[in-house]
Amino acid sequence: xxxxxxxxxxxxxxxxxxxxxxxxxxxxxxxxxxxxxxxxxxxxxxxxxxxxxxxxxxxxxxxxxxxxxxxxxxxxxxxxxxxxxxxxxxxxxxxxxxxxxxxxxxxxxxxxxxxxxxxxxxxxxxxxxxxxxxxxxxxxxxxxxxxxxxxxxxxxxxxxxxxxxxxxxxxxxxxxxxxxxxxxxxxxxxxxxxxxxxxxxxxxxxxxxxxxxxxxxxxxxxxxxxxxxxxxxxxxxxxxxxxxxxxxxxxxxxxxxxxxxxxxxxxxxxxxxxxxxxxxxxxx
Numbered sequence: 358x359x360x361x362x363x364x365x366x367x368x369x370x371x372x373x374x375x376x377x378x379x380x381x382x383x384x385x386x387x388x389x390x391x392x393x394x395x396x397x398x399x400x401x402x403x404x405x406x407x408x409x410x411x412x413x414x415x416x417x418x419x420x421x422x423x424x425x426x427x428x429x430x431x432x433x434x435x436x437x438x439x440x441x442x443x444x445x446x447x448x449x450x451x452x453x454x455x456x457x458x459x460x461x462x463x464x465x466x467x468x469x470x471x472x473x474x475x476x477x478x479x480x481x482x483x484x485x486x487x488x489x490x491x492x493x494x495x496x497x498x499x500x501x502x503x504x505x506x507x508x509x510x511x512x513x514x515x516x517x518x519x520x521x522x523x524x525x526x527x528x529x530x531x532x533x534x535x536x537x538x539x540x541x542x543x544x545x546x547x548x549x550x551x552x553x554x555x556x557x558x559x560x561x562x563x564x565x566x567x568x569x570x571x572x573x574x575x576x577x578x579x580x581x582x583x584x585x586x587x588x589x590x591x592x593x594x595x596x597x598x599x600x601x602x603x604x605x606x607x608x609x610x611x612x613x614x615x616x617x618x619x620x621x622x623x624x625x626x627x628x629x630x631x632x633x634x635x636x637x638x639x640x641x
Contacts, residue, residue, distance in 0.1 A: 361625055363392055369625055370559055370592055373632035377639070382555070384546045386574045388467045389431030389538040396538075397427060400545035412436045415524055416444045419531060424457060429464045430521035431538065438481065438498045441523045442505040458533035465520040467537040467573035472520050475503045475513025480522055539577045552585040557639055563594040563622075565613075570598060570606045579607035592632055594623050 361369065364385045371381040387396040394406040405425035409415040411434055418428050473479045481502050485495030499513075502523065506513040509530035513519075517535045518526040525535050543549070552558060560578040562571035570576060571591060582589040588609040596613040603611055614623040614631050 361628070362395075363387070364395065366561060366625075366628060369628050370561065370632040373629060373636040374559070374639075376633065377636035379556075379636065379639075382551050384542075384548050384551060386542040386548075386578070387538050388573050389429045389464050393427075393429050393431075393464065393538050396542050397545065400542075401426070408432055410434060412440055412444055412524070415521075416527065419458060419461075419463070419524075419527060419533065422457065424461045424533075426460065427462050427464055427541065428533075429538070430524055431464060431466055433521060433524065436522070438502055438523070442501055444524075444527065445508075458528070458531040461528075461533045462541060463521065463525065463528040463533055463535045464538045464541060465525065465535055467539050467577065469520050470525075470535050470537050470540070471516040472518075472525070473514045473516060474506060474519035474523055474526055475499050479513060480519035481513075484522070537573075539574060543577070543581070548581060549585065552581055552587055555585075555587055558582040558587050558589045559592065559635075560589060561592045565591060565593045565596040565598045565603075565611050567598055567602060570602075570608075575608075576606070583607045590635065592628070592635060595619075 364383070367383050367385060371383045374381050385396045385399055387393040394408070397404050397406050404427060406427045406429060407418050407425040408429040409418050410432055415428070415430060415433055418424060475481055479499070481499045482495060485498065503513050506518065506526055509526055511518055511526055511530055513526070515529065517529055520535050528535055558578060560571070560575050562575050565571050571593065575591065579589050589607060590609050591611045593611055593613055595615050596611040598606070598611060600610070603609070612631055612635050614627050615621065
């Protein structure tokens, strides 16, 4: 949305429903990335959030004697398995004794928080298949990473060890926990309770297409709303999903701001206009 971050866009939509006579609650959700710290500040203003950009920076933060409450690992630059197995900055036992990671949550992409690292369905094998590596190289990589996991006192098949493409193993070895940014947001704002009190749930995204259907945030909102037996509508930049496919995804209807294919972004005034029309179509 041109000129608006996700929270700003949500507030424009919320204002349209307020103007139509509704009571609203704005709950920002972020799956890591540039808006995650602001999302956390909405439910815990004192929580420290770190977003390291490199493997070395992440290892330094995770092994610090005073780690932040949340370490956002979703923006780590791509690294090799050789780099991963040499990431330990010191003796593991000493690091465990000095670590205070038990109160720290490593934030990873939605759906990856239970990834395993080694084995047939582990991240090492998945990356090998994705990158077109030959079988011998993939097996060698898997053996290398398995040996590293053993030095951490872990099995590479442990759920979460493959999160953040292997950094999850270091988090678990040091006593930390792993969650998606969406899960952190949902828990922090107690979204389930808010949904239980609602009549309709409104979500949004820049694009709805058949493959992503708005992305992980929209999918999670639709799942939670379905559990609460509440209808979900979406106000989006563009929509390429049919009504039938929307319903299969748990979305009652989608309302695009712009029609057709294009690279232009909607502006706040256009968002406000569509949101006002949608709000007037719902009455209680």
